[in-house]
Amino acid sequence: QSALTQPASVSGSPGQSIAISCTGTSNDVGGSNSVSWYQQHPGKAPTLMIHEVNNRPSGVSDRFSGSKSGNTASLTISGLQAEDEGDYYCTSYTTIKTYVFGTGTKVTVL
């Protein structure tokens, strides 16, 4: 099972919006609405930001939103803030009942 493909880095200025893509196949991203997104700061465990494509857990800012089209999912961060800097990972359930993570994206706030 190959890792889902994410851009290595995305950057934006404070207040701007950015989008992070997550591309898989019909065996994972395209096979169900199971994509979730995680934020990770250096030296810390990941934090869940979005589950089941576009659902925010309580406590997560509404500046974070998710979507999916075919085999590609996306995470959008609106009104970018300095605290949004970090690494972001997507993950998807697969048709063989395993999970696969994305390659990870480093978000930089300019």
Next chain:
Amino acid sequence: QVQLVQSGAEVKDPGASVKVSCKPSGYTFTDHYIHWVRQAPGQGLEWMSWIIPNSGDSKCAQRFQGRLTMTRDTSISTIYMELSGLTSDDTAIYYCTRGKYRYAYDYWGQGTLVTVSS
């Protein structure tokens, strides 16, 4: 409050096995899957396996088949992950995490650093 507490750091020789424990608290042990995720130094996250604490059923990523064993002890509400045939490529922080919603993970352990070195 929900917590997942993992066992401490390990240093192992190549070819050896390592067993890492994960003890959840703050919720009913059998109500949630437990997943294992690892992160090599400076690298991304890698999903390894899930286990159903109630039944003990488990599933692991194909690349670990044959050398990854998941077990649980319901009497002490603890999950174990054992990886054998260690190589330097297995040097990583190993996290246990609780399954939440249908396909996500919410609470994470503090991580266990496993170093494989001769």
